[in-house]
Amino acid sequence: MNYRIVTNNPSVKEVYKDIIFVNGTFLDVLINVRDLVHKGHELISHPLGSSIRTMYSPYRSIIVRNKTNEINKDHIEVIENSIYSYKNTMQRRKPDAVNSKDYAMLDLNLLKSALDEFKSIYDY
Amino acid sequence: MKLELGRIYIKDIQFGNKTHVNNGTLIVNSQELIDKLKEDERVKDVKVDIARPGEKVRIIPVKDVIEPRVKIEGKGHGFAGVTSKTEQLGEGKVNVLYGAAVVTVGDIVGFQEGVIDMWGEGAKWTPFSKTCNLVVDITPIEGLQPHNHEAAVRIAGLKAAEYLGEAGRNVEPEEVLTYEIGTHTEEEAKYPDLPKVAYVEMLISQGLLHDGYIYGVNSQNILPTLLHPNEELDNAVISGNCVAACDKITTYQHQNNSVILDLYAQHGKTINFMGVILTPELTTLEGKFRTCDYTVKLCKMLGVDGVIISEEGYGNPDSDLLMICKRLEKENIKTVLITDECSGWDGMSQPLADTAKEAVAVVSTGNVSHVVTLPPADKVVGNAAAIATLAGGWEGSLEADGTIKCELNAVIGATSEIGYHNCTVNLY
Numbered sequence: 280m281n282y283r284i285v286t287n288n289p290s291v292k293e294v295y296k297d298i299i300f301v302n303g304t305f306l307d308v309l310i311n312v313r314d315l316v317h318k319g320h321e322l323i324s325h326p327l328g329s330s331i332r333t334m335y336s337p338y339r340s341i342i343v344r345n346k347t348n349e350i351n352k353d354h355i356e357v358i359e360n361s362i363y364s365y366k367n368t369m370q371r372r373k374p375d376a377v378n379s380k381d382y383a384m385l386d387l388n389l390l391k392s393a394l395d396e397f398k399s400i401y402d403y
Numbered sequence: 404m405k406l407e408l409g410r411i412y413i414k415d416i417q418f419g420n421k422t423h424v425n426n427g428t429l430i431v432n433s434q435e436l437i438d439k440l441k442e443d444e445r446v447k448d449v450k451v452d453i454a455r456p457g458e459k460v461r462i463i464p465v466k467d468v469i470e471p472r473v474k475i476e477g478k479g480h481g482f483a484g485v486t487s488k489t490e491q492l493g494e495g496k497v498n499v500l501y502g503a504a505v506v507t508v509g510d511i512v513g514f515q516e517g518v519i520d521m522w523g524e525g526a527k528w529t530p531f532s533k534t535c536n537l538v539v540d541i542t543p544i545e546g547l548q549p550h551n552h553e554a555a556v557r558i559a560g561l562k563a564a565e566y567l568g569e570a571g572r573n574v575e576p577e578e579v580l581t582y583e584i585g586t587h588t589e590e591e592a593k594y595p596d597l598p599k600v601a602y603v604e605m606l607i608s609q610g611l612l613h614d615g616y617i618y619g620v621n622s623q624n625i626l627p628t629l630l631h632p633n634e635e636l637d638n639a640v641i642s643g644n645c646v647a648a649c650d651k652i653t654t655y656q657h658q659n660n661s662v663i664l665d666l667y668a669q670h671g672k673t674i675n676f677m678g679v680i681l682t683p684e685l686t687t688l689e690g691k692f693r694t695c696d697y698t699v700k701l702c703k704m705l706g707v708d709g710v711i712i713s714e715e716g717y718g719n720p721d722s723d724l725l726m727i728c729k730r731l732e733k734e735n736i737k738t739v740l741i742t743d744e745c746s747g748w749d750g751m752s753q754p755l756a757d758t759a760k761e762a763v764a765v766v767s768t769g770n771v772s773h774v775v776t777l778p779p780a781d782k783v784v785g786n787a788a789a790i791a792t793l794a795g796g797w798e799g800s801l802e803a804d805g806t807i808k809c810e811l812n813a814v815i816g817a818t819s820e821i822g823y824h825n826c827t828v829n830l831y
Contacts (some may be wrong), residue, residue: 324686325719327756329607330647331745331771331812332514334718342687357688357722357757364718364756368745368772371797378514378792384549385512385611392610392623393686 282323282397284390285312286340290383291390305339305374309365312341313358319346322354324393326361333389334368335375336382340390342397404493405583406633409475409576410501416453416535422567424574429471429503429567431537436566440539443562445555448542452784454506456533458521461780464789465517465815466507466645468531468653469560471500471567472638481565482638484619486558492618493633498571501578504534504655505567507560508785509541511552511612516793516813517648518777525777528817530824531655538784539563550611557643561654582633582667587705590675598708600674602632602662603698604821605723607644607651607716608683614643615652615715617681627682627698629705632663635679647716649771649817650743656816656823662713662741665822677705682727684720691719695726702736713741714820717771721756732761739764743818744828745771769818769826771811779805 280297287301287308299315301308309326316322323342328334375382412427419430437449454460474480477495480487506519519531526532541556584590591599606615608622615622617630617640630639640657652660663679670676682698685691702710710731714724721742728738740762744754750770783790791801793813800808811817816824 322688325688325691325722327718329609329613329684329686329716329718329720330644330651331649331717332516332646335514354688360757363753364721364745367747367752370747370752370772373797375514375792378512381512381514388549388611389609389613389686396623396685396687396690 281345282342283345284340284342285315288338288340288383288386290387291340294387305336306365308339308341309362312343313362315343316354316358317350319348319350320344321347321351322357323397326358327364331368334365335372336386337374337376337379338383338386340386342393404631404633405581406493406637407496408580408636409496409498410578411498411571411574411576413500413502413535415455416503416537422570424570429500429570431567436563439566440559440562443555443558445543445547445551446541446559447544450540452538454521454536454538454784456521456535459781460521461783462506462508462519462536462538463517463783463785463793464508464510464515465519466509466556467560467642468655468815469505469564470655470658471503471505471564473498473568473572475572479637482561482641485641486561486565489618492637492639493631497637498574498576500567500571502535503567504531504536505560505564506531506536506538507541507556508538509556510786510789511549511556511645514792515645515789517645517815518793518813519815520777520780523778524775525814528775528811528814528826530816537563537567540785553612553643561641582636584632584670584676587677594671594675597673597675599677599706600666600709600711601677601680601702601705601707602666603680603682603710603712603727605682605684605712605714605720607647607720609686612644612646616641616643622681622683625683627680627694627701629701630679630681632667632676632679635660635663640681648815649812650716650820652715652819652821653816656819656821659823660821661823662711662821666711677707684715684723686719691723691726695723695730698727699730699734702731703734707736709737711739711741717743717745718756725757725759725762729759729761739766741766741768741822742820743768743771747772748774750828767828768820768822769811770828771818773811774808775811777807777809
């Protein structure tokens, strides 16, 4: 397996084995991924979702490639921009805890889609 | 390709015994419509209601908006490839119930928002406060998986629009708009001196509640593809996402894509409009690189001088938008980007999740974080509990009298990134 899923979503933990589980928030997942990218992991999926509502999610799962010896500066820019953007969007908002069950389900489904997209090219 | 859109002006909707158009009023036999939609075994119950401009009615949570139409000449019935057999779209005559809309409501997930206020402050922010809306509220059978639930609501909306559209089959339209562009060779011979311009329309293509469809094909599974603009104006593109309320492109907005209509208006005058490239916004970075490269390749093959690029959604699609821009500018193809901004309550923050020095011509379609105050409605169509979701998120957002403070991102089509609305951002 040439990838890991960084996640704070308990539903993902139940389904996938190749994970780095983060006991924390969406932002903690982003920071964890940032640290990995600085150490030589590349991003496979984009750190952010594609709608504002997905920013309010308490859960996030991001796929990273296993560590290499090279640091990808473009990916550092993507994750740093994503953290800025997340903080910017959440200025006065709190994660939507009321709907956390639905968010966990959505995050798991979007992760599955991302893995399908990725596997069709790389799972050799 | 030549497409004629005949507009039958609809000024009111009422329920009655027979579905037909009577002097600008669309009469709907609600039971017949309900029976038709319940033919889908995934649908347990259907409620239909009417919301007219000016009424103190709030519709929530909206999934999609669709314009009712009927093809009276040429191929393709309803939504080809989805509600009927696939056909090549883009040619023939279509009668449009102009001023009417089907609005689908369905609580697929608890955090879904998407509000249409038909009156007052809220009405200012959404174009669908000005249409006579037939609201279709779908309750699915128990235990239906979310993606099947989404599909059931999506298909029900399209079927309802097709059913209502039939009422216009034998009505003489008040106005006929003709859209015709020939082959590239023909148009280049006609306008050898005009700059060639393509339109790149980006579609959210990321999975559950974040999909778009072209002839019924999920755009997640395609490479960027070239369409004649008439195909999109003729029901080829369908919305399957319902999480990004403010900047999702509804099916109605695809049917009436303002960028396509504006480029058509300039075709043969200031530009030679070369077509529409639909580009999926994927989740993986490799996927993004592939679709962006492929989009640029299509633009180069067309030999265009300029490209208009519109985004859908916010967050990771910002990367695609700027990647396409950077790559095109590097090839000396000029770009204009259309996007909304997420620049905080005061409008002062960096508006996109990504930036590029090549993005020098950007049209803003509004700040999604702008706070609006919505007074209580006399009637809520859909699920009143969804208002709590709308109002949730910060203290003081729901006042004692029911007044809500929310950000524009909760309002359907408020900051449409194809410009199908009236909002922009001023620099001070």
